[in-house]
Amino acid sequence: xxxxxxxQLNPLFRLQWEEAQQCYVLLYPExxxxxxxxxxxxxxxxxxxxxxxxxxxxxxxxxxxxxxxxDVIEFFDVAAKQGWxxxxx
Amino acid sequence: xxxxxxAGPPLWLLAELTYSCPLQCPYCSNPLDMADHKTxxxxxxxxxxxxxxxxxxxxxxxxxxxxxxxxxxxxxLIAEARSLGYYTNLITSGVGxxxxxxxxFREAGLDHIQVSFQASxxxxxxxxxxxDSFQHKLEMARQVKAQGYPMVLNFVLHRHNIDDVAAILxxxxxxxxxxxxxxxxxxxxxxxxxxNNLMPTREQVKSAExxxxxxxxxxxxxxxxxxxxxxxxxxxxxxxxNGWGSIFLTIAPDGTALPCHSARIIPGLELPNxxxxxxxxxxxxxxxxxxxRGFEWMKEPCRSCDEKEKDFGGCxxxxxxxxxxxxxxxxxxxxxxxxxxxxxxxxxxxxxxxTEQPLVFRNMRESKKLSRQTN
Numbered sequence: 282x283x284x285x286x287x288x289q290l291n292p293l294f295r296l297q298w299e300e301a302q303q304c305y306v307l308l309y310p311e312x313x314x315x316x317x318x319x320x321x322x323x324x325x326x327x328x329x330x331x332x333x334x335x336x337x338x339x340x341x342x343x344x345x346x347x348x349x350x351x352d353v354i355e356f357f358d359v360a361a362k363q364g365w366x367x368x369x370x
Numbered sequence: 371x372x373x374x375x376x377a378g379p380p381l382w383l384l385a386e387l388t389y390s391c392p393l394q395c396p397y398c399s400n401p402l403d404m405a406d407h408k409t410x411x412x413x414x415x416x417x418x419x420x421x422x423x424x425x426x427x428x429x430x431x432x433x434x435x436x437x438x439x440x441x442x443x444x445x446x447l448i449a450e451a452r453s454l455g456y457y458t459n460l461i462t463s464g465v466g467x468x469x470x471x472x473x474x475f476r477e478a479g480l481d482h483i484q485v486s487f488q489a490s491x492x493x494x495x496x497x498x499x500x501x502d503s504f505q506h507k508l509e510m511a512r513q514v515k516a517q518g519y520p521m522v523l524n525f526v527l528h529r530h531n532i533d534d535v536a537a538i539l540x541x542x543x544x545x546x547x548x549x550x551x552x553x554x555x556x557x558x559x560x561x562x563x564x565x566n567n568l569m570p571t572r573e574q575v576k577s578a579e580x581x582x583x584x585x586x587x588x589x590x591x592x593x594x595x596x597x598x599x600x601x602x603x604x605x606x607x608x609x610x611x612n613g614w615g616s617i618f619l620t621i622a623p624d625g626t627a628l629p630c631h632s633a634r635i636i637p638g639l640e641l642p643n644x645x646x647x648x649x650x651x652x653x654x655x656x657x658x659x660x661x662x663r664g665f666e667w668m669k670e671p672c673r674s675c676d677e678k679e680k681d682f683g684g685c686x687x688x689x690x691x692x693x694x695x696x697x698x699x700x701x702x703x704x705x706x707x708x709x710x711x712x713x714x715x716x717x718x719x720x721x722x723x724x725t726e727q728p729l730v731f732r733n734m735r736e737s738k739k740l741s742r743q744t745n
Contacts, residue, residue, distance in 0.1 A: 292520075293520040293548060295457060297455065297457075299427065300427075301426065301427025302379070302427060302429075306429065308430070308457035308481070309482075310481075310482040310484065310520050310522050310549060311432070311459055311482075311522070312430070313381065313429055313430060313457070364591065364594075
């Protein structure tokens with residue numbers, strides 16, 4: 282994965298807030314992943330236009346913490362391997 | 371931790387819309403006495419169930435059956451479910467669908483279609499389901515993909531098709547399936563009745579598993595393969611339903627609420643019905659849903675077992691069918707005192723490998739016949 286990659290959410294998945302669970306979830310055929318607050322925050326930024334680096338910088342600025350960028354990049358790596366994301370080509 | 375009194379939401383709602391089905395698969399998990407339970411909830415009654423369960427936190431919704439396509443109001447139910455925020459799954463044979471209906475479901479907001487096949491060859495497929503449906507299923511699978519749905523293909527494996535796992539996975543690859551479920555027959559309902567004629571040999575299971583694992587490796591990132599192991603060949607039971615009354619709620623066609631689709635066989639249940647009781651009361655208060663919820667109901671060896679939170683003692687229906695008592699340890703577990711008896715039974719079936727008893731196909735006529743025999 283390059284930090285210049287632009288991702289979008291794999292259309293097989295749906296990101297949704299669940300009131301009863303008080304968390305965001307990723308829904309897919311017959312399954313569900315409950316997301317932690319930071320994972321959800323990152324996934325919400327994915328719009329098919331911003332690169333991994335841009336999202337990492339945005340969130341670092343938003344939370345005023347330089348260490349956030351590294352966590353974001355690491356998350357993208359995991360999420361892509363999980364099949365949650367498709368790279369724009 | 372779950373206790374009988376404290377349960378999380380029913381995250382998974384299975385709506386068995388009807389027991390009607392144009393197919394007659396002899397491994398169907400529907401109850402043998404389905405002909406006695408043919409009444410069906412109305413559209414309005416189903417909508418109320420969907421709303422009430424969603425309010426409680428239900429997220430995944432399966433439209434199942436029988437064949438859910440038989441219901442003419444399926445489009446209405448899908449639209450309602452989607453607007454409520456469910457992830458909607460249609461679990462179907464594909465028979466009763468055409469290009470226009472696949473499109474109409476998409477417009478109503480359906481998220482996913484799971485198409486079942488009986489085999490990778492036309493001849494065996496059509497024999498097993500008692501219908502010339504193979505070509506139509508292929509066409510429907512292509513439509514599902516063409517119209518942008520994620521596609522799960524489901525194959526139930528048994529003695530007659532388990533040797534074709536490679537061909538099954540090649541077919542799935544050609545159809546561009548996103549997920550493939552290779553589900554070795556679980557012995558409930560019609561499958562239990564036909565067990566002697568369905569159970570594969572240990573050798574067959576081993577070789578199918580090896581092939582499935584090879585494909586899993588080769589197709590990683592392209593097609594996800596779920597291989598459901600045949601639990602009679604295991605030494606630990608499956609965590610059935612993730613625990614009784616834990617996340618799973620089935621509503622049968624007539625409105626009976628069940629902790630799993632075959633629970634009706636367990637004696638002593640009161641079988642609450644959504645026509646008389648609220649979904650909330652059924653889930654939280656009804657004696658049925660508390661009966662095996664949590665861990666307090668367990669006997670030894672489960673009670674003191676350090677794995678009980680992993681497998682919840684296995685399957686209650688299986689414990690009943692194999693030991694006569696639903697609160698016993700599932701005998702698939704090698705800690706169960708009845709495990710050896712199960713092994714002996716499996717070995718006996720394997721030794722026979724002769725089909726003295728013909729397959730009994732799942733249909734209303736056979737169901738009535740079987741009901742008469744037991745009553």
